[in-house]
Each structure stands twice: as C-alpha cells, then as structure tokens.
Amino acid sequence: MQEPNLEELREQLDEVNIEVLKWINKRGELVKKIGEIKKAQGIKVFDPVREREMLNHIVDHHEGPFESSTIEHLFKEIFKAAKELQEDDYRKTLLV
C-alpha cells in the first residue's frame, strides 16, 4: 500500500478538526443543559470534585500520542470555556 501523501494527510486533518469541533460543541450543549438543571434545583454549578473525576476518567482512557499532562491542560481549557458558557446563561437570566 502506498503511504498517503502530504495533501491527503492535510485533507484528513481538516476532517478530524471538524470532528474535534463537533464533539467540543456537543459537550458545550450538554454542559449548558446540566447547568440549567442545577440552577433549577438550586445546586452550585461549579463542582471541583466532579471536574477532577472527569479529568481522571479522561486520563485513564488516554493512550497517546500526547503526554497525559498535555491532555489535562487541554481539557482544563475546554472545561473553562464551558464554565464561561454557563456563566453567560446565568447573567442572561439576571437581565430578563
């Protein structure tokens, strides 16, 4: 089998980028829903214990090629973005 050339690999990379995007957005939608339920139930939205559990679960499933510390860093950034999303929603409810 011939090795894929640079152009083919770049096309694959563009497709993979869109998959990453799709799942990050799917994650955002879920986190928004969870935030709404928590607020309706009067539960504090940010839960550091649950966040640590999620990170452990992710790192347990990690098989490379990145270092686990890199994966932790990336997911912390993704979590932070989702928290900002929940806070935006909260601010909007205060303005209604």
Add this chain to the structure above:
Amino acid sequence: MQEPNLEELREQLDEVNIEVLKWINKRGELVKKIGEIKKAQGIKVFDPVREREMLNHIVDHHEGPFESSTIEHLFKEIFKAAKELQEDDYRKTLLV
C-alpha cells in the same frame, strides 16, 4: 418524553469527553505523520499560513454554542500541543 436527569446527562458527558479525547489523539497522530513527511522532504514543519487556513475552516463550520473566539482559542491550544509533539520527535532524531 421525559427530560434526561442529571445523572444521565453526566454519563453522556463522560462519553462525549472520551470522543473529544479520541479525536484530539487522532489529530496528534496525523500531525506527527505530516511532520515526519515534511522533515524527510526538508520542508519547514511550522506553517502559519496553513494554520490560519485551518482555523478559518474550523470557524466556518462552527455553529455554537461557544463564541467563535472561544473556539479559536481552544484550537490554538490544540495546535500548540501538536507542535510540541513534532518538536519532541525532532529532538529524539537528533539524539539518535
């Protein structure tokens, strides 16, 4: 149809986290391969024009719930991690 409860949404979130992880790692593998081909061909690995094109392609496909600026930030972090991966490989070849 009954709305999913908090526990169900959290299980979905754990699954989605693993999908994000899977695609970030798939991206890492592809970027490593691209880096190897570029090095073999004597092409500079980091290409800011191509990076900008990828970001534009991603933002064009973005439909929320995050702000486009947040998506750009997250992908810049993902790109940075991949660059570090290519540099690690390069350092290893120097040590052989």
